[in-house]
Amino acid sequence: xxxxxxxxxxxxxxxxxxxxxxxxxxxxxxxxxxxxxxxxxxxxxxxxxxxxxxxxxxxxxxxxxxxxxxxxxxxxxxxxxxxxxxxxxxxxxxxxxxxxxxxxxxxxxxxxxxxxxxxxxxxxxxxxxxxxxxxxxxxxxxxxxxxxxxxxxxxxxxxxxxxxxxxxxxxxxxxxxxxxxxxxxxxxxxxxxxxxxxxxxxxxx
Amino acid sequence: xxxxxxxxxxxxxxxxxxxxxxxxxxxxxxxxxxxxxxxxxxxxxxxxxxxxxxxxxxxxxxxxxxxxxxxxxxxxxxxxxxxxxxxxxxxxxxxxxxxxxxxxxxxxxxxxxxxxxxxxxxxxxxxxxxxxxxxxxxxxxxxxxxxxxxxxxxxxxxxxxxxxxxxxxxxxxxxxxxxxxxxxxxxxxxxxxxxxxxxxxxxxxxxxxxxxxxxxxxxxxxxxxxxxxxxxxxxxxxxxxxxxxxxxxxxxxxxxxxxxxxxxxxxxxxxxxxxxxxxxxxxxxxxxxxxxxxxxxxxx
Numbered sequence: 001x002x003x004x005x006x007x008x009x010x011x012x013x014x015x016x017x018x019x020x021x022x023x024x025x026x027x028x029x030x031x032x033x034x035x036x037x038x039x040x041x042x043x044x045x046x047x048x049x050x051x052x053x054x055x056x057x058x059x060x061x062x063x064x065x066x067x068x069x070x071x072x073x074x075x076x077x078x079x080x081x082x083x084x085x086x087x088x089x090x091x092x093x094x095x096x097x098x099x100x101x102x103x104x105x106x107x108x109x110x111x112x113x114x115x116x117x118x119x120x121x122x123x124x125x126x127x128x129x130x131x132x133x134x135x136x137x138x139x140x141x142x143x144x145x146x147x148x149x150x151x152x153x154x155x156x157x158x159x160x161x162x163x164x165x166x167x168x169x170x171x172x173x174x175x176x177x178x179x180x181x182x183x184x185x186x187x188x189x190x191x192x193x194x195x196x197x198x199x200x201x202x203x204x205x
Numbered sequence: 206x207x208x209x210x211x212x213x214x215x216x217x218x219x220x221x222x223x224x225x226x227x228x229x230x231x232x233x234x235x236x237x238x239x240x241x242x243x244x245x246x247x248x249x250x251x252x253x254x255x256x257x258x259x260x261x262x263x264x265x266x267x268x269x270x271x272x273x274x275x276x277x278x279x280x281x282x283x284x285x286x287x288x289x290x291x292x293x294x295x296x297x298x299x300x301x302x303x304x305x306x307x308x309x310x311x312x313x314x315x316x317x318x319x320x321x322x323x324x325x326x327x328x329x330x331x332x333x334x335x336x337x338x339x340x341x342x343x344x345x346x347x348x349x350x351x352x353x354x355x356x357x358x359x360x361x362x363x364x365x366x367x368x369x370x371x372x373x374x375x376x377x378x379x380x381x382x383x384x385x386x387x388x389x390x391x392x393x394x395x396x397x398x399x400x401x402x403x404x405x406x407x408x409x410x411x412x413x414x415x416x417x418x419x420x421x422x423x424x425x426x427x428x429x430x431x432x433x434x435x436x437x438x439x440x441x442x443x444x445x446x447x448x449x450x451x452x453x454x455x456x457x458x459x460x461x462x463x464x465x466x467x468x469x470x471x472x473x474x475x476x477x478x479x480x481x482x483x484x485x486x487x488x489x490x491x492x493x494x495x496x497x498x499x500x501x502x503x504x505x
Contacts, residue, residue, distance in 0.1 A: 054478075065489055087444050087488060102444065103481025106474060107451060142335045142349070142465060146295050150412035152402070156293025157286060160329050160345075163305040167322065170313035177359070177497050179440030181318065184491065187430040189423075190482040 051091065051107040053077040059098030063088030070098040081107055278343070281379065282325065285343030287405040288378075289327065291413035292339060292347060296331040299350050299504065304330055307502040311359060312346060312366045318438035319374050319431075328366060330504075336453060337466045339416045340369035342378050351462050354504060355452050359497035363439060364446030368432035375431070377424045378415070382408070419469035426471070426479045433480065442494035443484075450477050 061068040079091035312328035324344035336351040346369040437443035454473035
């Protein structure tokens with residue numbers, strides 16, 4: 001599109017093909033810069049991702065319900081997610097800053113993703129980029145056809161088996177990082193909640 | 206995580222329609238012999254009638270579901286091994302012994318917190334840029350290199366593995382096998398014929414196509430719920446899995462690396478929403494788990 005405009009601009013002149021090529025090259029260079037700059041912006045932005053509250057929530061001073069409340073945020077409020085700790089995210093909204101449950105915030109533009117997905121995130125957020133920038137060319141994935149035609153690999157199974165770990169070795173491995181067993185009950189299916197599913201049906205043993 | 210997904214479909218087997226009636230009769234016999242007590246209640250079937258194949262109403266999903274409840278663990282492992290071998294034929298293990306060992310250590314520790322701690326669990330990272338994870342019956346769990354590279358801590362890895370471990374514990378893939386007519390043939394193959402590799406391959410279909418089929422949405426939500434619990438039981442902070450889901454949710458939907466994952470799983474946002482509802486305030490009083498970032502193994 002940019003090239004068309006350029007050519008129209010030069011229509012009144014005696015236009016040589018080499019000139020057109022030069023102009024096109026220039027435009028491509030500009031486009032590259034634009035892309036680079038937008039990627040940089042995105043990666044900077046990703047340090048603090050955007051999000052939106054999906055329910056009314058209390059903001060806490062610390063990532064714990066027992067901490068002091070520092071205010072309320074209504075569903076739909078746009079926030080900036082600063083960091084996550086356990087099941088909590090620290091957010092800012094205007095001048096307010098506080099902790100809120102991670103499941104109450106739906107983040108919009110990603111943090112830590114690759115440039116392609118971040119750009120796509122921008123596109124979803126309404127800032128459409130020209131052309132299709134999702135850089136998946138040359139990426140080789142698992143497609144259904146490959147899976148269908150896959151041949152059993154005995155070698156693969158043998159390798160896999162050679163890396164397996166005994167229960168005892170796994171316990172030792174856990175101990176090295178001071179991981180200790182916790183008694184945690186299974187979570188009931190909330191879609192089947194019906195009175196019986198009260199808070200005391202679950203307990204930390 | 207992802208994911209993890211198994212079903213079967215073999216047109217060629219259906220093609221043998223002439224033989225199908227016989228297959229089904231034989232299956233019914235097998236079913237009556239194999240049906241577990243709870244399924245017996247369900248069907249009001251008297252085990253004493255085993256071998257009587259006169260009832261034509263037995264070929265219901267409920268009955269078929271009963272078949273694999275008695276699939277022996279050996280059969281289950283045999284099926285899983287075949288699927289795993291096929292998958293490894295499509296995408297081999299990443300040639301990094303330290304990585305593979307590490308994933309087995311984390312995975313085995315998490316699996317020890319499950320209701321099936323004694324399965325011969327196998328974990329592997331397969332060499333593909335795809336972002337996904339798979340489980341196969343009998344304790345086979347795979348994470349793709351593409352997904353692994355998105356992880357930031359051992360707790361996140363534990364969460365992903367725990368989701369897949371949950372599919373194995375729930376026997377979700379076997380249930381999918383049952384829900385297809387193919388199980389009829391499968392039960393027959395495994396029960397009557399030599400339990401050879403060719404027979405198992407016939408049961409699971411063509412190559413590893415079974416991993417390209419989705420499980421029921423509810424099976425995914427259930428695996429998410431169990432996954433966070435298993436990770437928490439193992440001492441990890443339980444939010445590794447949702448953090449990974451959040452991260453995957455940022456991937457462009459038209460990115461080919463997530464095509465299979467998104468085709469076979471509910472959208473990350475929906476999974477997060479369901480998981481958030483299930484957790485609610487239930488983890489508020491848990492002892493804080495560990496993220497274990499320092500020894501998290503990074504792929505070169």
